[in-house]
Amino acid sequence: MTNTYKYNDNSMITEHFSVSEFRCKCGETHDTIINPELPKKLELLFEKLNCSKIIVNSGYRCPTHSMNVGGSANDFHTKGYAADIVCYDKSGKIISSKKVCCAAQDAGFGGIANIDSTYTATHVDVRTENFWKGDEVKTSSYSVTDDFYKYYDIPKVSENNSKNNSIVARGIDVSEHQGIIDWDKVKTSVDFAILRAGYGKENSQIDKQFERNYSECKRLNIPVGAYWYSYATTADEAKQEAYVFLKVLDGKLFEYPVAFDIEEKLSLANASELCDAFCSEIEKNGYYTAIYSFKNAFENNITSDIKNKYDTFLSHVGIENTDYSGNYGLWQYSWTGRIDGISGDVDLDYAYKDYPTIIKNIGLNGFSKSDNQPEKNTLEKILDHVASIDSKIK
Numbered sequence: 571m572t573n574t575y576k577y578n579d580n581s582m583i584t585e586h587f588s589v590s591e592f593r594c595k596c597g598e599t600h601d602t603i604i605n606p607e608l609p610k611k612l613e614l615l616f617e618k619l620n621c622s623k624i625i626v627n628s629g630y631r632c633p634t635h636s637m638n639v640g641g642s643a644n645d646f647h648t649k650g651y652a653a654d655i656v657c658y659d660k661s662g663k664i665i666s667s668k669k670v671c672c673a674a675q676d677a678g679f680g681g682i683a684n685i686d687s688t689y690t691a692t693h694v695d696v697r698t699e700n701f702w703k704g705d706e707v708k709t710s711s712y713s714v715t716d717d718f719y720k721y722y723d724i725p726k727v728s729e730n731n732s733k734n735n736s737i738v739a740r741g742i743d744v745s746e747h748q749g750i751i752d753w754d755k756v757k758t759s760v761d762f763a764i765l766r767a768g769y770g771k772e773n774s775q776i777d778k779q780f781e782r783n784y785s786e787c788k789r790l791n792i793p794v795g796a797y798w799y800s801y802a803t804t805a806d807e808a809k810q811e812a813y814v815f816l817k818v819l820d821g822k823l824f825e826y827p828v829a830f831d832i833e834e835k836l837s838l839a840n841a842s843e844l845c846d847a848f849c850s851e852i853e854k855n856g857y858y859t860a861i862y863s864f865k866n867a868f869e870n871n872i873t874s875d876i877k878n879k880y881d882t883f884l885s886h887v888g889i890e891n892t893d894y895s896g897n898y899g900l901w902q903y904s905w906t907g908r909i910d911g912i913s914g915d916v917d918l919d920y921a922y923k924d925y926p927t928i929i930k931n932i933g934l935n936g937f938s939k940s941d942n943q944p945e946k947n948t949l950e951k952i953l954d955h956v957a958s959i960d961s962k963i964k
Contacts, residue, residue, distance in 0.1 A: 572650045575602045584609040584833060585864045586616055592629030602630050603650035607696040611677050614905050618673040618888035619665055621657050627691060628654040646681060652695035654685060667692045668722040675718050678906035678915040698914065739921040743902065746778040748912050753786035755911030762793040762826055762921065767818045769799035771810040776818055784822060793926050795826025797862055803838060805847035812851035824935040825926040827860035828852060829883045841871040849880045858934045865894045899923040
């Protein structure tokens with residue numbers, strides 16, 4: 571799946587990247603094509619390298635421009651899958667392409683290559699087959715390694731997490747991008763799953779795998795939550811998205827929060843207004859609501875009153891421990907997890923609250939308050955019956 575943007579579109583599509591950065595440099599005023607996985611993985615690379623900035627030297631290329639600069643009319647740049655980048659550290663210095671290649675490998679890019687002899691620029695792309703780990707100083711026609719850490723002799727840092735003692739449950743969040751999931755296999759590795767229900771404000775934009783993912787999780791007793799990917803720019807649009815989301819949720823049971831995913835438009839000045847417009851509609855219809863976004867957005871774009879009003883589903887990936895100081899019940903700590911039963915990368919999450927008990931006890935997300943009450947034993951039932959008789963006699 572790719573997104574198409576008008577030539578003059580300068581909007582932010584993730585926390586650090588705008589449409590204009592991927593615009594073709596041919597000089598013509600044609601549309602820009604971007605696979606949404608590309609900026610998403612670039613954000614992960616940003617976090618892993620602790621960058622101050624990443625410059626996209628070349629993103630989308632029209633077929634003519636791609637051929638003019640030595641590519642082909644059908645390469646990954648022409649599909650909106652690729653970017654040639656230069657990464658900078660916090661001091662403003664360029665990060666060696668050797669280190670970038672290693673981090674890009676961890677971020678799950680399908681195609682990665684050093685592309686100059688000074689180890690300044692790196693090619694990355696989000697292909698899903700015929701993977702390429704290359705070094706164009708040596709060759710541009712084939713992979714040179716299966717592991718950049720070994721190829722460049724760079725030690726790999728441990729990714730152990732020190733917050734394990736406070737973790738209540740381990741889960742994943744998935745969408746149609748994970749394809750057809752073998753949930754029987756997944757069940758052995760996870761405690762819960764957060765499912766993308768859809769995106770945007772049209773009834774036709776339901777995630778293609780949502781119904782199957784939901785029914786499979788219910789069949790296997792895997793507790794679930796849901797999220798809606800937002801494109802809203804106004805409060806009215808956010809409400810329209812909420813109405814569609816509610817239709818999808820209707821008649822289903824969710825042991826985990828239902829979340830508003832605001833990563834697409836989080837840089838807007840009215841981000842808090844969008845969150846409140848969406849979440850208030852969901853909440854007043856009896857759902858336990860959360861906001862999903864990046865650490866930087868919670869720190870800089872979403873106001874304290876909104877964060878205090880709704881639960882937080884924090885995305886802060888590529889690190890051992892998040893330094894986000896606010897409260898959060900869910901933490902998405904990786905975009906490149908591997909789970910038996912899922913082909914390719916999958917997002918990994920920690921839960922720090924016992925959501926199933928909380929949600930059932932207060933009767934939200936399709937549950938009634940009685941759903942989590944323990945079954946009474948025989949003696950308790952007899953005493954209740956006697957009490958009932960006594961009340962009638964009196």
